[in-house]
Amino acid sequence: MSIGPKQAMFEAFASVARALGHAHRLEILEHLAQGERGVEALSERAGLSIANASQHLQQLKRAGLVASRRDGKFVLYRLADDGVLGLIGSLRQVAERNLAEVDRIVRGYFSERDSMEPVTRAQLLERTRDGLVTVLDVRPADEFAAGHLPGAVNIPLSDLEARLAELDPGHEIVAYCRSAYCVLSFEAIAALRARGFTARRLEDGYPEWRAAGLGVETA
Amino acid sequence: MSIGPKQAMFEAFASVARALGHAHRLEILEHLAQGERGVEALSERAGLSIANASQHLQQLKRAGLVASRRDGKFVLYRLADDGVLGLIGSLRQVAERNLAEVDRIVRGYFSERDSMEPVTRAQLLERTRDGLVTVLDVRPADEFAAGHLPGAVNIPLSDLEARLAELDPGHEIVAYCRSAYCVLSFEAIAALRARGFTARRLEDGYPEWRAAGLGVETA
DNA sequence: TATACATTCAATCAAGTCATTGAATGATAG
């Protein structure tokens, strides 16, 4: 007995969901959301062997979540389209609202470092116009170079201690990173507060800003 | 070695995605999107044994996708919130845009029965105001009773042939069903066209209409 | 209180997924 079109569609949708159903693949997607990347770069950042990363990437590709192109000896992967960002955003939203586990992690780790409401994209746009804030990008320099918020200053988290002098203590700092729960911006905010700065984080990361069409700069 | 908060969050998000990663569970969710249902009703409609349906429901519950309450001897399940509809919608959108398999199924089955662009919710609202269309709900009577589009006529697909006389041949018919690719409305449209009616389908189903806040009627 | 009935649990087996290893591709550079 062959399955009907209804089951075939459900099976197709399920195959996409299964591709999202692994922490390593979600992490790879977060990195790809920053921009195109090669297999080796992704494997390093996600802490995977190259062969393992390659296999996860191929699963993501089969599911239509990422696309790839060859550039010389390298194969560069990217998100298939901005709909994938929306899908991951919905996933996060549902998990935030309905999973006690997420609440536990947020309370136990993230809220310890930032008890304040995040700044929304609209609020940040408004305040930047008034010149009242320093927008701080705490991602590694190569990700910053590939694209960042207009006027943002790049101080990777690892350099923050050493480069505090570059920040104006009179300005409020709004820090952002790769995504809503990217650890870098939370760490940055905790460090800055400890030094007496006024610091808050952007509600989510660079990819969402870009996808919202609010304009980006590249190096 | 304990995992950090970043990996823990990815793991939590992945657990939600995994719950969506099975055709039977997606089908169960489609039925729950119509309204609250007991285990037995769901198991019948999805073609599963009761024990199997119960286990899938518990996975969905653990993932925060559905909630349940006890009513006498029955346990009634429902979607956890409307965010779940949004998540499934994103999933469908990504699959539609990026999976060749979906394109194949749509071409091979659905477009054979309805080659026309679907009517959007806004278009339908407008035309109903002018009294130009018959809104046809082809779901089973109990789903219709639990909630339907304002002014809709209920003729379950199984009764359609016998009840064609109830439909005004001068009106355009807009048929809808459980969701965008619900087979019932496609079959209804093919049958109606064959009888000389002008028939189109709504872009998606009852749950999306309700979630859009456009108003519903109950029996 | 005993019985019926809806649902869940527990145990089983088959099938699928994951990470690792080492070999195989396929493109560039000499």
Next chain:
DNA sequence: CTATCATTCAATGACTTGATTGAATGTATA
């Protein structure tokens, strides 16, 4: 046209998931 290097493939074993069966739980009615 051979060597090199990035990536992918194939095979393995540990682990997880899915469906089935029959027993257990818990609520309502006689």
